[in-house]
Amino acid sequence: MGTLIIVLTYIAYVFIVVVYTIKIVAWLKLPPHIRWDLYPVIHEENYRYGGSYYEQPEWWTKPRPRNTWRSLFYSLKDNFYMGEYFNRNRTYWLCLLPWHLGFIFIITFHILCFFAAVTMVGGLEITAGSPQLLGKGFYYLLLLTGGVAFVAGTFGSIGMPIVRLADRGLRTYSMPMNFFNYFFFLVVYGSGLFAWLMLDPTLEEYRAYWLGLITLTPPELHPLTVLHIVLFDIFLIYLPFTRSTHYITRILAYYFIRWDDEPNLPGGKMEKQIASLLERKVSWEGKHIPSGKSWAEAATESGLPETKKDTP
Amino acid sequence: MPQLEVGGKSYEVDEDGFLQELDKWGRDFAQGYATIEGIEGELTEEHWKLIDYIREYYAQFGIAPMIRKMCKDTGFDLKKIYTLFPSGPAKGACKLAGLSKPTGCV
Amino acid sequence: MKKNFHIDDFTHPGGQVTELDPAELSPLPPPYDKREKPPIRKLTDEQSTRMDASLDGVVAIGLTPPKSPEEEKAFIDKFLAGIEKLFSTDDNWTFLQPLVHTLEYCVKCQICSDACPVYVSSGRQDIYRPTMRPELFRRIVSTYIKKEHPLLRKIKDSDIDLNWQTLARLGELAYRCTLCRRCAQVCPLSCDNALISREIRKVFSQQMGIAPKEIHEKGSVQQLRVGSSTGMTPAALRNILEFAEEEIEEKTGRKIKIPVDKKGADILLIHNAGEFIAWPENLEAFAIILDAAGVDWTLSTEIAGYDSVNYGVWYDDFQFARVAIRQSQAARALGVRKISLGECGHAHKAGIVVADRVLVGDLIIPRESSLPLLEEIVLSGRIKFDPSRNHFPVTLHDPCNMVRLMGIVEPQRRILRKICPQFREMTPHGVENYCCGGGSGFAITQSTNFPDWRNSVSGRMKMKQILEAFQDAPGPEVKKYVCAPCSNCKGQFRDMFEYYDVWEKSGILYGGLVELIVNAMADLKKPFIQWEWH
Numbered sequence: 001m002g003t004l005i006i007v008l009t010y011i012a013y014v015f016i017v018v019v020y021t022i023k024i025v026a027w028l029k030l031p032p033h034i035r036w037d038l039y040p041v042i043h044e045e046n047y048r049y050g051g052s053y054y055e056q057p058e059w060w061t062k063p064r065p066r067n068t069w070r071s072l073f074y075s076l077k078d079n080f081y082m083g084e085y086f087n088r089n090r091t092y093w094l095c096l097l098p099w100h101l102g103f104i105f106i107i108t109f110h111i112l113c114f115f116a117a118v119t120m121v122g123g124l125e126i127t128a129g130s131p132q133l134l135g136k137g138f139y140y141l142l143l144l145t146g147g148v149a150f151v152a153g154t155f156g157s158i159g160m161p162i163v164r165l166a167d168r169g170l171r172t173y174s175m176p177m178n179f180f181n182y183f184f185f186l187v188v189y190g191s192g193l194f195a196w197l198m199l200d201p202t203l204e205e206y207r208a209y210w211l212g213l214i215t216l217t218p219p220e221l222h223p224l225t226v227l228h229i230v231l232f233d234i235f236l237i238y239l240p241f242t243r244s245t246h247y248i249t250r251i252l253a254y255y256f257i258r259w260d261d262e263p264n265l266p267g268g269k270m271e272k273q274i275a276s277l278l279e280r281k282v283s284w285e286g287k288h289i290p291s292g293k294s295w296a297e298a299a300t301e302s303g304l305p306e307t308k309k310d311t312p
Numbered sequence: 313m314p315q316l317e318v319g320g321k322s323y324e325v326d327e328d329g330f331l332q333e334l335d336k337w338g339r340d341f342a343q344g345y346a347t348i349e350g351i352e353g354e355l356t357e358e359h360w361k362l363i364d365y366i367r368e369y370y371a372q373f374g375i376a377p378m379i380r381k382m383c384k385d386t387g388f389d390l391k392k393i394y395t396l397f398p399s400g401p402a403k404g405a406c407k408l409a410g411l412s413k414p415t416g417c418v
Numbered sequence: 419m420k421k422n423f424h425i426d427d428f429t430h431p432g433g434q435v436t437e438l439d440p441a442e443l444s445p446l447p448p449p450y451d452k453r454e455k456p457p458i459r460k461l462t463d464e465q466s467t468r469m470d471a472s473l474d475g476v477v478a479i480g481l482t483p484p485k486s487p488e489e490e491k492a493f494i495d496k497f498l499a500g501i502e503k504l505f506s507t508d509d510n511w512t513f514l515q516p517l518v519h520t521l522e523y524c525v526k527c528q529i530c531s532d533a534c535p536v537y538v539s540s541g542r543q544d545i546y547r548p549t550m551r552p553e554l555f556r557r558i559v560s561t562y563i564k565k566e567h568p569l570l571r572k573i574k575d576s577d578i579d580l581n582w583q584t585l586a587r588l589g590e591l592a593y594r595c596t597l598c599r600r601c602a603q604v605c606p607l608s609c610d611n612a613l614i615s616r617e618i619r620k621v622f623s624q625q626m627g628i629a630p631k632e633i634h635e636k637g638s639v640q641q642l643r644v645g646s647s648t649g650m651t652p653a654a655l656r657n658i659l660e661f662a663e664e665e666i667e668e669k670t671g672r673k674i675k676i677p678v679d680k681k682g683a684d685i686l687l688i689h690n691a692g693e694f695i696a697w698p699e700n701l702e703a704f705a706i707i708l709d710a711a712g713v714d715w716t717l718s719t720e721i722a723g724y725d726s727v728n729y730g731v732w733y734d735d736f737q738f739a740r741v742a743i744r745q746s747q748a749a750r751a752l753g754v755r756k757i758s759l760g761e762c763g764h765a766h767k768a769g770i771v772v773a774d775r776v777l778v779g780d781l782i783i784p785r786e787s788s789l790p791l792l793e794e795i796v797l798s799g800r801i802k803f804d805p806s807r808n809h810f811p812v813t814l815h816d817p818c819n820m821v822r823l824m825g826i827v828e829p830q831r832r833i834l835r836k837i838c839p840q841f842r843e844m845t846p847h848g849v850e851n852y853c854c855g856g857g858s859g860f861a862i863t864q865s866t867n868f869p870d871w872r873n874s875v876s877g878r879m880k881m882k883q884i885l886e887a888f889q890d891a892p893g894p895e896v897k898k899y900v901c902a903p904c905s906n907c908k909g910q911f912r913d914m915f916e917y918y919d920v921w922e923k924s925g926i927l928y929g930g931l932v933e934l935i936v937n938a939m940a941d942l943k944k945p946f947i948q949w950e951w952h
């Protein structure tokens with residue numbers, strides 16, 4: 001049993017990292033697109049009211065200061081606070097935020113467990129009464145993150161299906177898979193919550209489990225903790241199949257779509273990229289498009305219907 | 313393409329009754345259409361003045377004249393045009409003159 | 419009564435997916451709360467045989483039903499091949515990344531719905547939700563492009579049964595969104611449902627050759643052939659400019675020669691050619707200001723060089739690129755230093771922002787909005803102003819394309835604050851504004867019953883905002899001015915104000931920004947704004 005969860009855990013972590021990476025790389029490798037910015041653009045000087053560098057006469061002769069930290073903070077902040085939901089649908093937010101906090105905290109909890117285990121190998125004692133300050137710190141931090149994860153996650157998984165069903169619009173756009181997810185995640189969080197409250201109030205078993213993971217010695221655990229760990233591993237493997245990558249892609253979309261206001265200046269790198277994209281061949285079948293020719297050719301001929309033979 | 317019966321003849325028009333082929337236009341078209349447009353009786357000299365003006369401008373420049381220019385050159389003010397053609401210069405007068413519907417952001 | 423809506427309604431042949439009930443439309447303040455007019459005209463029986471109106475009874479494209487099952491199948495197959503092309507780098511590098519992102523990462527949370535003026539104004543009709551088009555699109559991809567396993571489609575609820583009518587409805591539905599992108603702005607996941615409307619339009623145009631006549635055949639095609647989507651030839655342009663010069667002299671006593679095709683001028687000014695025909699006072703005002711400020715500028719008579727519109731930005735990447743290139747070529751031919759765009763929202767976004775990644779080599783000519791230039795002139799003190807001449811209430815409409823889509827927010831406001839003592843904002847405004855309802859080609863889509871829909875549904879929110887901005891003086895005795903620095907928006911206001919009888923009931927006039935500037939010029943004898951031309 002112990003060996004099984006060690007193997008499963010490693011597989012789960014490797015799997016989620018690999019699949020997430022593949023997904024992100026695939027996203028990033030999509031070709032550069034036409035500008036489609038949307039204001040406010042947060043790195044802009046006048047982001048408060050949504051102003052852009054186009055507000056200045058002869059903008060191409062002026063500096064275009066960019067505040068990258070501000071935009072980074074802005075885009076990350078919402079992962080933890082979900083402002084648009086808070087402002088626009090409070091009830092939904094009340095369930096959605098805990099549901100997301102569940103994710104964030106359960107992952108943080110496990111990462112912390114890993115570090116705790118590392119320090120334990122180094123001789124640190126992690127208990128409430130540990131003589132080392134770090135040991136105490138870890139103890140309470142683990143308790144906090146684990147506790148918040150289980151409670152928030154359970155709450156969210158119960159609340160989400162309820163708000164989804166209560167609202168006409170949300171109901172129309174809900175799919176069976178959504179409800180499966182809510183149920184499955186409820187089982188994951190719920191099993192953790194149960195194990196924590198009933199069997200392992202100090203979360204000692206998790207530390208043992210992680211210690212076992214890094215020292216590759218199968219730990220002795222209560223079956224209910226084992227159940228939660230197995231469920232959690234399945235959860236990790238399942239996550240990449242949901243839309244969960246949106247945590248990262250939404251930020252990429254800010255940078256690469258909404259806030260992508262990089263002008264194409266003569267002689268720049270972008271000009272070269274575009275020139276090469278313009279060489280790509282098109283196959284659209286509308287009469288006004290010369291199928292088989294390149295974008296550059298298609299865009300410079302007039303494409304008037306009468307100049308082309310009618311081939312339906 | 314929809315067809316429209318005007319004065320016993322059938323014309324090709326667009327969805328909103330604008331004549332599609334300028335060269336099919338004749339005085340009987342304008343007169344016939346006047347009834348459809350709710351203009352009572354025979355078209356008067358003033359009606360014809362405006363219609364002829366619009367047609368001449370169109371023949372020369374390929375578009376309907378600007379309303380302001382139309383007013384200035386014919387001496388009719390906008391109110392007068394609306395009394396002559398209750399649907400107004402574009403939807404009324406130009407339609408009777410056989411022009412197609414204005415296009416672009418106008 | 420709102421019936422319970424189901425996605426399958428889209429696939430059932432015959433009937434209408436939604437019946438718009440005037441009683442359900444969002445309320446307008448008095449005296450517009452009582453509707454005397456019939457809301458949306460029904461098609462005639464004859465029209466119904468030729469045009470499909472089975473979405474909501476309204477026609478923007480009006481597809482003709484196929485004559486045989488074979489024809490239907492060919493139509494569907496060709497369409498699906500088009501959808502496939504959207505995912506190819508060769509055919510759609512232009513928008514592939516935003517498209518894929520929106521399709522894959524929307525969580526269907528419906529936050530965007532309440533941001534959409536069309537959805538809200540319609541009385542929250544399900545079919546107008548910003549998420550409706552993407553939903554249908556995703557189902558088509560899942561069922562016919564990715565060919566996912568039926569079981570998986572069941573779990574994901576992503577099944578759809580395509581027939582001709584479903585596609586006809588989808589095509590119409592792509593023309594019930596003004597591409598104002600207010601929905602995209604509030605999306606926590608940076609998804610852009612407006613983009614999906616445009617991608618669907620692209621498949622219809624680039625693959626099927628289907629688009630509203632006003633936008634394609636009479637629009638961009640005509641512009642590339644004649645020089646302007648209005649059909650205006652260079653000769654007509656010269657005739658109009660002569661007239662404008664006469665008018666300027668009559669109104670201001672100034673003799674101004676409007677420069678045309680002046681080689682080596684500093685600025686090539688491109689107006690929306692609609693201004694020349696429908697609102698000549700706008701181009702006159704531009705000429706007066708630039709002349710008074712001593713700017714070295716010119717107009718062009720080249721193809722597309724005197725019409726800044728670029729309808730391609732609404733429906734077709736190729737038509738878009740063609741027009742953008744012609745405009746740059748016109749500037750290159752004159753050897754000007756830069757292009758400045760007059761008061762037209764979509765031309766701003768198309769010409770300055772979107773065209774940016776289409777132009778290469780010597781076609782990259784600096785392009786800018788005329789608003790910052792105007793701001794500089796007005797605030798510099800080069801011209802003397804007497805703001806008391808604009809002693810009437812003024813509010814400002816933000817054209818989405820200039821504001822939300824390119825961040826030009828303050829220059830126009832700084833001008834108005836200086837020359838209009840009774841300037842007041844609408845709520846909300848700036849980047850959070852509502853579209854006028856005429857966006858993405860709607861203002862020029864003038865056929866059949868589409869204008870009824872545009873005036874009563876897509877423009878409704880703006881109508882309400884305008885009335886509320888003037889609620890301190892609602893009656894017609896106080897003349898009021900909506901400043902709309904966009905010809906397209908002005909076209910919408912003209913139609914909508916006529917539809918609701920706004921001049922008679924409320925005394926509201928619409929017009930551009932430069933007209934207000936000239937009206938405030940201290941040394942003019944007569945007011946420039948002529949209220950009688952409402």
Ligand code: SF4
Pocket residue numbers: 523524525526527528529530531549604605606607608609610611
């Ligand atoms: S587009 Fe964005 S706001 Fe709209 S439903 Fe999808 S995720 Fe939610």
Ligand code: SF4
Pocket residue numbers: 533534535536537547548594595596597598599600601602611612615
């Ligand atoms: S772009 Fe505007 S009109 Fe279109 S769905 Fe979004 S909010 Fe609605």
Ligand code: SF4
Pocket residue numbers: 596597598763764816817818819820852853854855856857858861904906907910
């Ligand atoms: S017409 Fe004007 S307000 Fe409407 S979408 Fe275009 S720019 Fe926006």
